[in-house]
Amino acid sequence: MTSVRREWLVSLALVVFVLTLAGLFALQPLLYTAKTASTSSYHEDLPLTGNLTRTDGALVLPEWATSLNLTGPLVLDIKLGDFESANRTLQQYLRSGQSLSGLVVKLDMSDTDAAAFQRDNQANIQALQQLLNQTGEFDQLQSLQVQYRESGDTAMLKSVQLQGEELRKKVQANYQGYASRQERVVNVSQKYGQNTSAYEQSVLDFAAVVAAIEATQDERATSVPVAIRAIQDRQSGGLPAITFQVVPDHGVYGDRLSMAGTVRGPAGTQVTIFSDGKPLAGVATGDDGGFDFPYRVGEIEAGRHTAYAAAGVALSDEQSFTITKLNSTLALAVNLVEVNGSWRAVCTGNLTAEGDRPVVDAPVQVLLDGKRAAQMTTNGNGSYRATVQNLTGGTHMLKARFDPAGFPLNRSESAPVTVEIPSILGLLALLLYALGIGGAAIGAVLYLRRRRTAATAPHERREEPVVELPPAPTVEEATGAATLLAEGVDGREAITRLYRRLVRELDARNPGCHLRSKTPREIADRFAAAPCGVRLTDLVGVHERIRYAGREPTEEDIRRVREDFIYVITEGRQ
Numbered sequence: 100m101t102s103v104r105r106e107w108l109v110s111l112a113l114v115v116f117v118l119t120l121a122g123l124f125a126l127q128p129l130l131y132t133a134k135t136a137s138t139s140s141y142h143e144d145l146p147l148t149g150n151l152t153r154t155d156g157a158l159v160l161p162e163w164a165t166s167l168n169l170t171g172p173l174v175l176d177i178k179l180g181d182f183e184s185a186n187r188t189l190q191q192y193l194r195s196g197q198s199l200s201g202l203v204v205k206l207d208m209s210d211t212d213a214a215a216f217q218r219d220n221q222a223n224i225q226a227l228q229q230l231l232n233q234t235g236e237f238d239q240l241q242s243l244q245v246q247y248r249e250s251g252d253t254a255m256l257k258s259v260q261l262q263g264e265e266l267r268k269k270v271q272a273n274y275q276g277y278a279s280r281q282e283r284v285v286n287v288s289q290k291y292g293q294n295t296s297a298y299e300q301s302v303l304d305f306a307a308v309v310a311a312i313e314a315t316q317d318e319r320a321t322s323v324p325v326a327i328r329a330i331q332d333r334q335s336g337g338l339p340a341i342t343f344q345v346v347p348d349h350g351v352y353g354d355r356l357s358m359a360g361t362v363r364g365p366a367g368t369q370v371t372i373f374s375d376g377k378p379l380a381g382v383a384t385g386d387d388g389g390f391d392f393p394y395r396v397g398e399i400e401a402g403r404h405t406a407y408a409a410a411g412v413a414l415s416d417e418q419s420f421t422i423t424k425l426n427s428t429l430a431l432a433v434n435l436v437e438v439n440g441s442w443r444a445v446c447t448g449n450l451t452a453e454g455d456r457p458v459v460d461a462p463v464q465v466l467l468d469g470k471r472a473a474q475m476t477t478n479g480n481g482s483y484r485a486t487v488q489n490l491t492g493g494t495h496m497l498k499a500r501f502d503p504a505g506f507p508l509n510r511s512e513s514a515p516v517t518v519e520i521p522s523i524l525g526l527l528a529l530l531l532y533a534l535g536i537g538g539a540a541i542g543a544v545l546y547l548r549r550r551r552t553a554a555t556a557p558h559e560r561r562e563e564p565v566v567e568l569p570p571a572p573t574v575e576e577a578t579g580a581a582t583l584l585a586e587g588v589d590g591r592e593a594i595t596r597l598y599r600r601l602v603r604e605l606d607a608r609n610p611g612c613h614l615r616s617k618t619p620r621e622i623a624d625r626f627a628a629a630p631c632g633v634r635l636t637d638l639v640g641v642h643e644r645i646r647y648a649g650r651e652p653t654e655e656d657i658r659r660v661r662e663d664f665i666y667v668i669t670e671g672r673q
Contacts, residue, residue, distance in 0.1 A: 154620075154640055155206050156291070158650070159213045162199040164293055166220050167284075169195060171297030173227055174304040177234050178311075185231055196224045205647055212287050219280045226277045230305065233273065237266050237312055244319065253327045254371060254409035260323040261376030261405055267316045274309045278302055331412050339364040343372075343408040343415035350396045351425050352507050353456035359391040362410045374399075374406045396422060398460065401507035422507045425453040429463065431499040431513035435490075435520070442520050444487040450477050450501055452508055457481025461506060466498045490520045571608070577665040585661065590652035591645055597664045598642045601635075604668045619643055631667045638663035 169192040176185035196217075203209070203217050240259050247255040281302050285295045331338055343360035350356050361384070362368050368384045372392050382390045390408075401424040408415040430448040437443075446465050450458040463483045465473040473485040487497070499513040572580070584600055585593035602622065606614040614622055623639040626632050641660050644650045 154643060155208060155211075155213070157640075158206070158644060159199065159202050159208070160291060160293070162195055162202065163213065163216060163288070163291070165195040166192065166199060167288060167293055167295060167298045169297075170223065170227065170301040171304075174230070174301040174308070177227075177231055178304045178308050180234075180238065182231065182235055182238075189228060189231060192224055192227070196220055201649070205649065212290065216284065216287050219284050222280060223277060223284070226273050227301075229273050230270065230277075230308065233266055233270050234308060234312070237263065237270075237315075240266075241315075244323070248326045248330075251330045251333075251412065253330050253412045253414055254373065256323055256327055256330075257407065257409070257414055258373055258376040258378075260319055261373075263316045263319055263376075265375055267312055270309055270312055274305050277305055327414065334412050338413045339368070339410060341370075341408060341410050341413050341415045343406070343418055345394075345406055345418045345420045348419065349421045349423065351423050352396055352452045352458070353454070354396045356394045356396065356420060357391060358394050358406060358408075359389065360408055360415060361388045362390065362413075363388060364410065368410055371409045372406065373409065375404050379406070396507065398505050399507060400505060424507050424509055425456075427452050427458060427501055427503065427508040427511040429499050429501050429511040429513045431465075431497065431516055433497050433516045433518055435518055441488070442490040444490060444495075444497060444518060446473070446485045446487060446497060446499065447483070448499055448513060449480070449482045450511075451481055458501075458506070458508065461501060461503075464500045464502070466500060468495055472497075490518075492520045494519050571670045572604075572668060574665065574669050577669045580668075581661050581664050585657070590654075590657050593657060594642055594645050594652055594660050597660050598638065598646075601638070601664055601667060630671050634663045634666045638667065 169188060173185055173188040173192060176182070176188060199213075199217050199220065203211075203214050208214050240263050244256065244259045247259060281299070284298060288295050288298075340363040341360060343358070346357045346359070358372050358380075360370075362370060364384065366384055366386045366388070368388075370382050370384060370390045371378055372380045372382065374394075379394070380392045382392050384390045399422055401422050403419055403421050405417050405419055407417045427450060429450050432447050434445045434447075435442060436445055444467075448463075450461055450463060452458055457477070457479070458481050459477055459479050461477045461481075463475055463477060463485075464471050465475075465485050465487060467487055467490075472487045475483050475485045477483045483499075495518050496515050497518060498515045501508075501511045503510050580600065581597060584596040588596070598619070602614055605622070605626070606612065612625065614625070617625070619639040619642055623632075623636045626635050629635075638660050641652075641656050641663075645652045645656065
């Protein structure tokens, strides 16, 4: 008898140990994924709905519609030249796009139609943001053209013409990208009953903006040279002859191009060199009338560019040069440092172009677990240094990224670096896990010994214990519990408390179902056929929107959850 009691005590200790271990791991956050939870009989056939469930659709489709509807007014404002109103509409569009992107991430909808629309929508947001900036710049050129013509500044008049030409090309390319997404966006949106008329009108209005810019620029290409000749004809003493050339007429990042020429005039004549219509450098002529500017290819877009030189009202002929893209390489090294109990990751590396050319003054981002944690600029050697602070315990992945906007380089990312931050909880969990495995082995040995002992003894007939399930509470008791749970807390916390209490009640009345380890939708599916199934599904739906989609609960939400709670735990009593 003493041996049996000892074995029972050992077994009881092992159970306590295992429960402690399970509770410790239960403290680790679990990521709720809509994808794995979307198996309820209340959901639509996922393959036919682009993996978008009705519950998720109720959250996503309103933001989807908002984004579509904002494109029309935004492009119309730009078309009419109302840039102030267009900027306000753009801010609404940005907020809607951010909300939609957040829902796609939170609900784990990466393989759904909603994610496909969200990617095209983000590209459209960027395109319309660029269009607003581009048309604003083009509009400013109109007033500058009048200003420089009246002041007789031939060099800047030429600058207006060339800047307008560059903007024309950018707007045309922007429109091509925007229009190329129309068919995809319309098809996937109409699949869910969305009204795409505003978006389709935005494509037509975008085309009208492009046509207006082209007409203005064609007129400018004719009128500006005429205005320049008129100004030069008024020059007393005639124009000094000026020559200009770019040698070589092509290059890549880090190359040096010679922008040189001559001016027939006294030594020290001031010469301004322009690239793509913008002042690049000012130089003075030497005794022989020559000038030279060694241009280092740096932050400039790949492609064909135009340069010219100006001395007073005299202008040289335009000279073209071409910049070709190179691949870039980004390195990353991580060193962990502990400061006053807080862990930091010191990230260092360098950015180079082909041929080991250091890329200077370039933006580099450091990503922590896929999210931007730091941003810095490379120095004169192409090196960078950044510190990511307050790292939490566990495993993290760091990566550096270079976005080549404005540089004649291709985008690059570093190889990911995985770091392990020590955690007291993690070490304790590992220790308990090892002890639990050892304890389980000991328990198994003791159990087998007891089985052998019991096999040699006469069998005694024992009756199976009767498990009495707790009765359902009365309506008064359930109402009182709901009142206490919601008392003194905000709506979000009240809904969370009611849901958790409901799960505990159902778990107590359904032993063996392990409801506390299941997702809300799995619980709703488990009781779908029960009399309270519809009300339970309604409660779960509200809880999901508040808990996982980040929506603020309304008074109606709180009322519905409270009534559903009372109905379910009282098993439908009125």
